[in-house]
Amino acid sequence: MKSRVAKIFRSVRQIKWISIGVPLFILGVILLFLTLNNVHTKTYDIKRFNTAKETIRSPITIENENETERKTREAVQAVEDRYTISDEITAQRLHYIDEIFEAITTLEKKEWQKDTKKSDMPINHQEKLQQLKQILSPEIKEQINDSVFSYLIELDEKDRKRGKEIVIKSVKDVLTSGVRMENKERATSEVRSSIKYTDLDEEYKKNLTRIAEFAIVENSFFDYDKTMEAQKEAASNVDPVIIRAGEIIVREGQTITNEIYEELKLVGLLSEERNFYPIIGLSLLLMMIVSIIGYEIYRLDKKSQLNKGTFISVLLIILLIASLMKVISSFTTSTNELYYIVPVATGALLIKLLINERLAVVLASTIAILGSIIFNGEIPGSLNIQAGIYFFFSQMAAIIFLMNVKDRLTIIKSGIGMSFVNVITVILFIFLSFEKYTLSDVFLQSGYAVASAFLSAVFTIGLLPFFETGLGILSDIKLLQLSNPNHPLLKKLLTEAPGTYHHSIMVANLSETACEAIGVNGLLARVGAYYHDIGKTVRPHYFIENQLAIQNPHDFIDPRESAKIIIAHPYDGVDMLKKYKMPKEIIDIAEQHHGTTLLKYFYFKEKERDDQVIESDFRYPGPKPQTKETAIVSICDSVEAAVRSLKEPTEEKIEDIVASIINDRLTDGQFDECSITFKELKIAQRAICDTLKGIFHSRIQYPIKEKA
Incomplete structure (x- = not known):
């Protein structure tokens, strides 16, 4: 089973x-x-060199790696070869020029080293030339014609000095800039031009040009390491070519070039995949x-x-x-x-x-x-x-x-x-x-x-x-509207069953406090309590709280009939609430607040007359409380009525009554169909007791003035 x-x-x-x-x-x-x-892009069936029928934008942000590679390649190719200028060669060639002029000046100071055998005879030009060539470096003698030396020997010291300054300056400028094999002719031409536009005589210019041409040699050589470093730097400075999301790739009427076609393909506009x-x-x-x-x-x-x-x-x-x-x-x-x-x-x-x-x-x-x-x-x-x-x-x-x-x-x-x-x-x-x-x-x-x-x-x-x-x-908000005292049902309850109305108000206060203590909807419990006894307005005088200055009608009728009248009030209330199209939660509280409890007073009264009485005839047909809010309202309903019946309520009596009612409901299985726990019942019991103690606190007895 x-x-x-x-x-x-x-x-x-x-x-x-x-x-x-x-x-x-x-x-x-x-x-x-x-x-x-938002994630699926439109694709296009486009052929190369056709005309775009609409403006197409990129759906994503992506790097165009091919274009980035092309720009990088162009940047590397644009880097010029790096050369290293040899300072040693530059100094050597300038030293050769200086050597020529200094050698002549030195020999003149020594009076061209007269021969002792022919000491009385003056030294001729040819002997001076021979003496000069003896002290010059072999490379100078091999590459410069003797006519240049002969011309320089005949010049006075002042002219030689000026010519030396001009040729050294011209050669130094060119060599410092670097002379490569492919631009040697251009460098030589620059020196010729520099000497040509001086104010020296033409013969002197010609001889200085020969010296300068001798001095100009290749002094700038290809540097592989520097060239590679420059190329790497140029490549690193190239920004990636990014196609931004939303960027226009092709405009309407524009021709689809190879470059545009590749971009469309790159951003996925040509493929569904x-x-x-x-x-x-x-x-x-x-x-x-x-x-x-x-x-x-x-x-x-x-x-x-x-x-x-x-x-x-x-x-x-x-x-x-x-x-x-x-x-x-x-x-x-x-x-x-x-x-x-x-x-x-x-x-x-x-x-x-x-x-x-x-x-x-x-x-x-x-x-x-x-x-x-x-x-x-x-x-x-x-x-x-x-x-x-x-x-x-x-x-x-x-x-x-x-x-x-x-x-x-x-x-x-x-x-x-x-x-x-x-x-x-x-x-x-x-x-x-x-x-x-x-x-x-x-x-x-x-x-x-x-x-x-x-x-x-x-x-x-x-x-x-x-x-x-x-x-x-x-x-x-709906609950607050239903709690308005001007609601037709509440006005009906107040006018036709005032005792029940005040009882409902008390139950509402108790229920809200207890529900909030255990963390459930206190407002729902309050409003539900307002309407839980609305069915009593059908026969208000059969309920003791409404019997003011009249005899109890139950004293004159059969206990079974009394039980039927009392048991009917939750279901009479349900009919009235449905008629007014009240929310289901409120109707459920009215229908379930008595569960399947026993009308003990009339049951035992009938039992005195008939030992064979059936207990189920004196029980509410239910259903039992299905929610925690309904369970709390059912407890507070019984507690309020029980405490009000006490002639002298004390804290001990209040606590005993609340505890006994909760225990009675538990043993009777009234909470079997709702999810309320023992811990929550304990918390609710404490909250109910505290509220009742505040309501039924002791008061000072006011003195009554004696009649004269």
Whole structure:
């Protein structure tokens, strides 16, 4: 039997998770189609040398390696060969020139070394030439004609000195610049020109030119290491050729050249193959997002907070916000930044109002990620982080500022806080950017941010009734509306069963305190307690709290009849609540607050007359409490009535009564079908006792003035 029950339970759980998993899968597929064109690029069937039918932009940012390599090759080829100038050769050639002039000057000072045998005879020109050649270097003698030496010997000291300065300066300038084999003729020509335009006589110029030609030799040699280093430096200075996302590759009407064709091929606009991988990445991202949503749905189910309306609301809100972002993204460009105006906080406000704050925070994060994809400018591989951050802070501001909800005006107030956070976020982006913004841009984008907050509040107010009524979700705002004393049912209860009305108010106070102590919805318990005994208005005088200055009708009727009247009041209340289209949660509290408890007074009264009485005839038909809130209301209902019946309530009596009622409900199995724990019952018991002690505290007996 146990194994059969276990199998049934497992099959029920499987069916439940299928009913959750399939819609989540469908949600993921819809989100995939919404964001597909943000990662999938259009491809073109283009031939070389045809004319482009439209302007085509690059969908991605990528390096054109072939073009970078070509520019690098050109830069290396443009580097001139590096040469090293030999300072030794330069000094040697200048020294040769200096040697010629210094040798003549030295011999003149020694009076050309007269021969002792012929000391009285003057030395002739030929002997001077021979003496000069004896002291000159062999290379000079071999390469310079004797006529040059003969001419220099005949010059006076002053002219030789001036000629020496001219030729040394001319040769030094050329050699210092470097003389290579291929430019030796040009260097020689420069020296000739330099000497030619001096004011010396022509014969002197000719002889100096011969000396200069002798001195000019190759002194600059190819340096392999320096050349390679220069080429490497030139290659490193070449910037990579980057094709930026959004950059125009070809304009409409332009011819498709080989270069353009290769760029189109490089960015993947000619092949469908590259588009496959971004789709896989997007699918993985959406799978993680849907998994997070699925986990939160699982937590709601585990806490018995999940129902059909809640689940549908989560799916609809996600699709609504995603669709809204997609529509606005189609009008967004890199210049107008329209994502600032998206009322993305609508989803966070609705989720917090309809379900809980934790789920609102989680969905805010996932929607921010979706927004960064949708507003990526349809550039595969990129995310608009700025849009994602803006969406996240906008939604978090909505969640934080939406507190102490009393009416729909609270949503508008939270919109003011959202406006402030949105504007701050826009300004921080402006400050972080290197781009220059005009004052009009700042005001425009800040206006978008304020409009986003205002639209979020307005959309939330407009959509809230749809979710409350259409999907049967009970929000705090709806509960606050139902708690209004001017509600027709509460007015009916006050006028027709005033004792029950005041009893319900007391039960509501106790229930709210106890529920908040254990961390469940205290507002739901309060409002549910207001209406839990509305069925007593059908026959108000049959309930003792309404019997003011009249005899108890139960004294005149059969106990079984009395039991039927008392037992009927929860179900009479259900009929009335349904007639007024009250939320299911309120109806459940009215129907379940007595569970299947026994009407002990009438049961034992009947038992005195009939020993064969059937106990089930005096029990409420149920169902038992299904939620923690209903369990707390059922306890507080009995506790309030019991404590009120005490003539002299003390702290000890209050604690004993509360403990006995809770223990009685436990032993009777009234909490078997709800998830309330022993620890929570203990906490609730303490909270109820503390509240009752505050209500029934001792008072001073005021003295009564004696009659004269």
